[in-house]
Amino acid sequence: MAGSITGNIIRVSTWGESHGAALGCVIDGVPAGLVLNEELIQPFMDRRAPGTRAFSTARAEGDKVRILSGVFEGKTTGTPVSLMVENKDQRSKDYGNIATSYRPGHADFTFDQKYGFRDYRGGGRSSGRETIGRVAAGAVCELILKELGVSVNAYTYSIGPVKIDKDNFDIRKSLTDPLSMPDEAASEKAMAYLKELSEKGDSAGGVIECVIKGLPAGIGEPVFDKLDASLAKAVLSIGAVKGFEIGSGFEAANLTGSVNNDSFFNDNGKIGKRTNNAGGILGGISDGSDIVFRAAVKPTPSVSIPQETVDNTGRDMTLEIKGRHDNVIVPRAVVVVESMAAITVLDLMLMNMSSRLDGIKAFYVYNRRQ
Amino acid sequence: MAGSITGNIIRVSTWGESHGAALGCVIDGVPAGLVLNEELIQPFMDRRAPGTRAFSTARAEGDKVRILSGVFEGKTTGTPVSLMVENKDQRSKDYGNIATSYRPGHADFTFDQKYGFRDYRGGGRSSGRETIGRVAAGAVCELILKELGVSVNAYTYSIGPVKIDKDNFDIRKSLTDPLSMPDEAASEKAMAYLKELSEKGDSAGGVIECVIKGLPAGIGEPVFDKLDASLAKAVLSIGAVKGFEIGSGFEAANLTGSVNNDSFFNDNGKIGKRTNNAGGILGGISDGSDIVFRAAVKPTPSVSIPQETVDNTGRDMTLEIKGRHDNVIVPRAVVVVESMAAITVLDLMLMNMSSRLDGIKAFYVYNRRQ
């Protein structure tokens, strides 16, 4: 059983390799009636594209998305939405010893172990290009969430040791900042840090934060499909993510209950919380506050410093990875985190629609269409 | 769509509330031929029981597990295994204002928001007793994993600011230590810390670490059902867990690629790794090293210090939670983390069986049974 399908009610099936003919996704369960066209999806694709951001590879990929099905006269029909991006550059290439050696920190070795062999061209399915299908699907889900009053925004929280300063926070800047940071000063410092590493042939990691606003209370399905658990899986499924935390996260382990608990209070007739250490989730269910989570991204393993490794016959060797590579993937991964969060939250919103008999009766009895 | 079923090939359905008639689970997909009886499961149940550990509630629950189906003449038959623990103490009780007020840090508010009302007796389904079904199922999965040469061991890594010292590590001690710590000295320090908090009516959190040994390379299903992603969801689905990290985890975000990459080398004919920052997983697939992950557990929200909150009509009030409660749940949650890891890893091992045509042919063609 392979794992390239995610979701329960809205289900996303992604496909494609780095240097295959094309990559894409099929989204089953897109509700009928959504205004959808390629221009609405493309900006999301551009956010993950290399060449549009500093410190990313210069190769102009021009990942143009095409809608192949599920849309008629500008609206979704309720049938599967198939989205595709063709690979322009599939020309035969010398992959050198990547075909026969195992790059440290990459999935070369584990793919060979699992499948017996691998498509080594550009990393095949373990390439960052795999996320094209995720982002295309995430774009559609974000458009639906917008109709429901829910926004999802991810941004770079830190790169290496350089963190954003919440006092200097401007979410709009993250969309134009070359490092997807919502803090100009931090971005400049991080760029200096990256330049320094680049000169050494080394790479950096970082942390991505994501905030979901407008999510009603009640979303998340105890006990296994809790909102935080589902977000964790979605985000950890992105290559290079090694950690996930919600609200006060790992810091909560050091706090005492009286400090970590968020007090409820009457906020002008609504029930509010004084703090949000919970990150907007109690018992796995959204509480109406902002959902706030963070993902730890490891440094990109493609460094040009020579590394010890073995070839696929087990012989020790020294590997030098040539060519230009991003020395940080965090800025480009921001939209991927956002996409996975959007898919997850929308799916759980749809799952929640049958949680109460009165809600089902409202749909079928009180508001019966025909 | 509710979320009380987990797994793909081995599927666990849990049920039951804190003060209902009983709690339990049904495991569909237990392979035929496993030696199974109640004595083999009970030790796992006892590890999560209160009263068996310091700083846990004194109430002697005696959670005796019964096998109701799926076993014949001492072996599993391949049909669903139904496991049940009856609640001994269901007597009517004065739940005071818990029925009508929202405890900070608890799921009272979100259950009301989602379902319209809630079983408030002892927290209902959001109680820690919900994990009885998880541990019973985890026990069965650990027994199967043992047959496959795989072990899963979780233990307390830290309580509040007190961490274990790797130089003082003895995994066997964690099974008898009152705080499930594999380091006696740390355990004593942590106990002093808890006593101090207890006197103030406050509570502590901590971190649980889990190590999986003997897992072959190749386990995990890219791109959405990766091993780390699946473990993250399983572990975050446990109440009070607020963070998850694999290998170097959040620390990886601060490292450079040349430091974080694990070099491969020829280890007497096998392919080994010099370090294990990856936590045993590359590209979402096990690499044959130990799997190492950590879970952050928030401080238990039941503190006896008076807290600000609202009642279910939205009126501000001050809440005093009476009665004895654990002021740390980490030691009892250790076996729950281990159980969720066992269920997840076994499921992914079974999912991996169809990853190669030659494996399928070995099953049906070369070794054909009839």
Place this chain on the structure above:
Amino acid sequence: MAGSITGNIIRVSTWGESHGAALGCVIDGVPAGLVLNEELIQPFMDRRAPGTRAFSTARAEGDKVRILSGVFEGKTTGTPVSLMVENKDQRSKDYGNIATSYRPGHADFTFDQKYGFRDYRGGGRSSGRETIGRVAAGAVCELILKELGVSVNAYTYSIGPVKIDKDNFDIRKSLTDPLSMPDEAASEKAMAYLKELSEKGDSAGGVIECVIKGLPAGIGEPVFDKLDASLAKAVLSIGAVKGFEIGSGFEAANLTGSVNNDSFFNDNGKIGKRTNNAGGILGGISDGSDIVFRAAVKPTPSVSIPQETVDNTGRDMTLEIKGRHDNVIVPRAVVVVESMAAITVLDLMLMNMSSRLDGIKAFYVYNRRQ
């Protein structure tokens, strides 16, 4: 991967063997707010019980259902509903050569082939008692459907060569008729036929028909989870069912298009159909007419006439099955067919709730609860 869980949004997990400790089901996804108690479920259990109908085994089983979870103060809470029936009679018994021989028409041989051995007591999981969990779950689903204005009614359509006469049809009679037939005259003829077979030690099969009324148009999910396809699977999953047809069914294969097509017409402002050869389903989606399907039930394989067979070492032998057995299971299977139809239809109604963006917006935007 075993198959004891069914459904997508409402998910039913059944468990239990004929002579184990108990049998039951867990229903995940029962919406909160349904009035539920044991008295509401028991009548469904009684309809499938032997001893309550002519030509069924006299053993008084008294299958009393217990609710173990998911209900608080008389209403469902949205958490899993666990239902259990204890087996009263588990006393050790001489199963004679059933343990070591393969009864023709039974699953003895195939269970051994699949699992390596089997619980031979009373057929184990392949016994008709397996349906206890189905009927308990079906009862809950029928109660929900009733709230939504949908009724499901199955009845005996034929036994052997004796068919009901539509001119003599009275659905209420099927609930009290010993053969579950809605036609008294046919029932009498069928009883005579069964008596005759009984004297010869032989058995009969028959056809069960099921009518679903009040189902709105739009239910069913193309292309794989169509309403008719889903009903077919649900019904064929019942032991002894060998065929399924919807509307004109197999007869349609002989008709011409101009005869088989159902004309639409304006029925006092609503769109109606002149005929219902489609059985209420077009393109896998309900059209607002009655859903009508039939299931073919094979003759019960337990005949007392000596039969040729082999033992589990492959030796030829003659088998004589002793003891009282129903010589027709059709009347008792009627409520099982009804239950499977109810589970299926409810699940598809819940699945349909996210088919249109405007329906989702109605739920979350226009009628937003908090």
Place this chain on the structure above:
Amino acid sequence: MAGSITGNIIRVSTWGESHGAALGCVIDGVPAGLVLNEELIQPFMDRRAPGTRAFSTARAEGDKVRILSGVFEGKTTGTPVSLMVENKDQRSKDYGNIATSYRPGHADFTFDQKYGFRDYRGGGRSSGRETIGRVAAGAVCELILKELGVSVNAYTYSIGPVKIDKDNFDIRKSLTDPLSMPDEAASEKAMAYLKELSEKGDSAGGVIECVIKGLPAGIGEPVFDKLDASLAKAVLSIGAVKGFEIGSGFEAANLTGSVNNDSFFNDNGKIGKRTNNAGGILGGISDGSDIVFRAAVKPTPSVSIPQETVDNTGRDMTLEIKGRHDNVIVPRAVVVVESMAAITVLDLMLMNMSSRLDGIKAFYVYNRRQ
């Protein structure tokens, strides 16, 4: 929750509309190591194409399949296989009153009811062209099954009143016969029947039979994912199929147990059956005999005889469907039935691999790869 994904271990996601840009499927779970190229799939596509058979529309579609992912150096890699057929003819066309009226026997009305509007061009997703994705996926599954020694063959069993004669049966003829019949004489009679109907502007239905050979005993997952139940759903999910029966099927309802039971006997050291009324399935599990089932196909609803109907505002009208249409779809549906059977059987074979602990141990312990 939409229904365009099928399968559990091998999962097929189909997409596309009759007159959209393209149609296709994504197959997740294809094991690594299968020799696959477009030439191996194309013959299956050609069997369903119109214009290749008598009594089918003359439009030369030339459904050329392309492999977009999942294959490297001529073999599958274990990653998703994406298959696509581009629609050549998408030119704007006058769909006349099909856009605004409801064709009897078609899904126009129900799609409008479910989704609010529909892609009316050529039937959109309810067109027969939807099956392109099924057949492409079915081809891949049949190629895998061939490696496992299992063959799946469907053919036309009857058209209207004309049935094949088992004495005149030659399976090879069905692949070249214009009506997919394995009996030349019957085919000629059926052609005369169709010609006669064609002159009247009327259409015919028929029955398709499918035989699966080489399937080992033990396949099928009680109690809900039985082999026969799963086949029934897969086959009923094909448009126009109105009935399904296995083995003696509906006829079994009229037989007595002593006649319908298949006796076991020692067949030169193997356990054989004297007859095969069970159609190769006992208790939902294959018994090692041939699997034999039949599907009833209704007459194609597109008749040129004027029909009563309503438009989408509910006004009564008379509809005349113009243009050339097949007046029987049975011959082209044969490969679709075969494809759905292949997908289903392969999926259940993979599901069965974890049914016994010893089988899992053989995979991971005895034959451990690394």
